Amino acid sequence: MKTVLIRQAFRRAVLVTTLMLATVTLVACAAPQVPPTESLNMAREAITNAEQADARRYAGAELEEANRHLEAADKAVAAEKMAEADRLAKQARVAAELAVARTGAAKAAAINREMGRGTDALDEEMRRQGEQQ
Amino acid sequence: MNPQSLFKPGLGKKTGAALILSSVLLTGCAMSPTSPEGSESVRAKLTELQQNPNMATHARVELRDAEAAVELAERPVASGEAALAAHRIYMADRSVEIARAKGQIRLLESERALLGEQRDAARLAARTQEADRAHADAASARSAQAQAAALSGREAEELQRQIDLLEAEATERGLVLTLGDVLFATGSAEIQGGTNQNLEKLANFLRQYPDRQVLIEGHTDNVGSALFNQRLSLQRAESVKTFLINRGTDSRRLSVSGYGFERPVASNNTATGRQQNRRVEVVIENRE
Numbered sequence A: 001m002k003t004v005l006i007r008q009a010f011r012r013a014v015l016v017t018t019l020m021l022a023t024v025t026l027v028a029c030a031a032p033q034v035p036p037t038e039s040l041n042m043a044r045e046a047i048t049n050a051e052q053a054d055a056r057r058y059a060g061a062e063l064e065e066a067n068r069h070l071e072a073a074d075k076a077v078a079a080e081k082m083a084e085a086d087r088l089a090k091q092a093r094v095a096a097e098l099a100v101a102r103t104g105a106a107k108a109a110a111i112n113r114e115m116g117r118g119t120d121a122l123d124e125e126m127r128r129q130g131e132q133q
Numbered sequence B: 001m002n003p004q005s006l007f008k009p010g011l012g013k014k015t016g017a018a019l020i021l022s023s024v025l026l027t028g029c030a031m032s033p034t035s036p037e038g039s040e041s042v043r044a045k046l047t048e049l050q051q052n053p054n055m056a057t058h059a060r061v062e063l064r065d066a067e068a069a070v071e072l073a074e075r076p077v078a079s080g081e082a083a084l085a086a087h088r089i090y091m092a093d094r095s096v097e098i099a100r101a102k103g104q105i106r107l108l109e110s111e112r113a114l115l116g117e118q119r120d121a122a123r124l125a126a127r128t129q130e131a132d133r134a135h136a137d138a139a140s141a142r143s144a145q146a147q148a149a150a151l152s153g154r155e156a157e158e159l160q161r162q163i164d165l166l167e168a169e170a171t172e173r174g175l176v177l178t179l180g181d182v183l184f185a186t187g188s189a190e191i192q193g194g195t196n197q198n199l200e201k202l203a204n205f206l207r208q209y210p211d212r213q214v215l216i217e218g219h220t221d222n223v224g225s226a227l228f229n230q231r232l233s234l235q236r237a238e239s240v241k242t243f244l245i246n247r248g249t250d251s252r253r254l255s256v257s258g259y260g261f262e263r264p265v266a267s268n269n270t271a272t273g274r275q276q277n278r279r280v281e282v283v284i285e286n287r288e
Helices: A002-029 A037-052 A060-078 A082-132 B012-028 B039-051 B053-058 B060-074 B082-149 B153-166 B197-208 B226-246 B271-277
Strands: B169-171 B174-179 B214-219 B254-258 B279-284
Touching: A037 A060, A037 A082, A060 A082, A082 B082, A082 B226, A082 B254, B039 B053, B039 B060, B039 B082, B053 B060, B053 B082, B060 B082, B153 B174, B153 B197, B174 B197, B197 B226, B197 B279, B214 B226, B226 B254, B226 B279
Parallel strands: B214 B254
Antiparallel strands: B169 B174, B174 B279, B214 B279
16 A cells, blocks of 8 residues: 555656756746846856956957857847847856956966076176187 | 655656656757857867866866756757857857966966076076176286276376266265166166166266176166066166167176066155166276
8 A cells, every 4th residue: 555655656756857847948948038147147247257367468369259159149138039038148258258268378488488588698697708818 | 664666656647747748948048059150169278178187187177067058058049049149159168268378378387496596596597607706806806996096197187087977976885876767667678768878978988998897787666576676777787788789788797687676776765766776787897
């Protein structure tokens, strides 16, 4: 008796879960009508990070691209194209992250170049002083 | 209670239908069977990075993220979803580029340890040599004043005129000419404008007195790290040296040093003080 009851409850649970899954999928396919606030916030944060890392100097094009995407995302929100806005915001974020990464790479390369140059200068100076003696 | 009995009877017609419906819906987002156009090139870029051993070690996490992004971009999309495909390809492409840049950063950082060792070795050798020279220098410095006094009257007069022209200061170390920071742009070691009156005068002076050794010393203010300033001051001194060599001074007469902010001539607490500290001093040694 008890087993039958449990079996029925289980079946119902499976049915409900499956239907919910189907609903979720349907909703996921359809365009959401709420502004993608989280994506937009993350994009803004990433752009701020890039600016603070001095990306304007080292990766200006990437930063510019991020700003362009963010602007387009804001426009899409205004036009109530929320799915598009979400994508654009995510593109803005990833572009800003690339700006940060390229800035880091450019700075790291500059430091290594200077370190190499310093060593060369010392070697050269030594060679010259050796000649003078 | 028998747990197996829960599964035995199957899931029933209703449940089966619902499952089929949900899987149809799930694949509904991705009906078309081929990967979107453009995903191949992103995959190719990623594969290239993955096969580069430097990148594989230095950007492991980023490459994994990029792999996930590329896999998503390769997933087929429904015919009306070209924008989604383009979006995924964009995201994948930038993820790959981020992995590349991060890998480069870490590779450069790992090379830095080696560069540091090389520089320390060079510096140590330079110091050793400097110490050896110090004895000889001390002896020659003592006789320098006497030698200066031994210049004939006419020679001394001409020299004084040249010194005045140069606006140099006669000190124990020799004639000291201070080139102000207007010579360089902030953070840069390149001489601005190409020509500079003071430098031209200096080059003329050195042509007329070819037996004098010259020390070129770079100094900075205390903005930024000691290491950065030391390097910058050395590079600025080097720039002045290059300028003089280009104006015909024998490079063997010219020595350069970068002192960073170790030897300020004014307080670093005011803008004027800092400006005075950013300078290159040219010491024209007394004739030996």
